[in-house]
Amino acid sequence: MNLSPLNERFVLHFGEMGSRWGVNRTVGQIYALLFISPKPLNADEIVEQLGMSRSNVSMGMKELQSWRLVKMVHLAGDRRDYFETPKDVWEIFRTLAEEKRRREIEPTLSLLRDALLDTPANENERHAQARMREMHDLVELASGWFDEVHRLSPETLENLMKLGAKVQKVLGFADKLRGNKDD
Amino acid sequence: MNLSPLNERFVLHFGEMGSRWGVNRTVGQIYALLFISPKPLNADEIVEQLGMSRSNVSMGMKELQSWRLVKMVHLAGDRRDYFETPKDVWEIFRTLAEEKRRREIEPTLSLLRDALLDTPANENERHAQARMREMHDLVELASGWFDEVHRLSPETLENLMKLGAKVQKVLGFADKLRGNKDD
DNA sequence: TACAATTTTCAATAATTACTGAAAATACAA
């Protein structure tokens, strides 16, 4: 690996964490490298800096693009594809949340919706279905809430988070709003 | 697999999704089975219903317990270990969020904190470190915000989510609170 | 068009992770 010590540490860490986040080691490394790179990189530069095969980089880029975590750019007078990560970390955060939701939450919500349409065949299934309904309602609620929050601008979202210890107070106000349906 | 159709569908789905959520297929299946079960199950009952080996169940239970997603209980006059999932879906949600944070976020936060203490050796590292700082600040902010929300009771949390479209309005109020430091 | 540069695909294989059966360990009861 052809990187300065600080950068190598960062890249290796993302490689290791990759598996916990649902991507393989090399994809994690590629993303990390692009994230800290001051300029877009082409595939050969990635090969050179990370010491993996050209084909591996090609597949990794495809995966990262499917997550919308990197975008392809082109430099004047250069045929090669260059890649960069979005600059704004808030944007990255939101993209990641969106994709995770689409891949990890939606399929389950969909299954639960289906399952709730079934007529339970016996007492055992009746109980199971009741549990599925509890899960469905929670996931749907959290999911809808996420949609709302997700629509906020980065600045608003940042403000919301910076609220910190004030969240409790906001909720007092929230309860008032809830009572006021046509507001 | 020795389950009624509705239940089998649910169990199989959780098995498939397991890999996206960071556990293997059998662990996903065991959890799903326990979630919909009207009473605690012992290891042999799980073996019988899911058709996997006894040792696999044993390892699966250990993993699920490490996630705090199942707890062991005992029945009067029965030496065997029984397992059940917490009943309250909100509690499950919070536990999951806590564990995910501990396993997926904290290690990265820790690496970033370390990396930011280093003195960059050159311009390349200086830029990389600036990017790491952006990431660090975002993760720390989101993480602290999560702590706050996490402390709320299930009811309050539910109310917060049900707010839905009112979130924007709450934020108007939030901004006022922010200006009022000693409130 | 023909050529060169570049990217993608894919079959082979390497590496990792999951699963099992058998043996060992543990916990309890007589």
Place this chain on the structure above:
DNA sequence: TTGTATTTTCAGTAATTATTGAAAATTGTA
């Protein structure tokens, strides 16, 4: 204690996933 029920461990194997090199496909240029 000793014996029995139960759980855990772990080495071997199966299954899955990741990685590579070589070939094919694509893209742009002369």
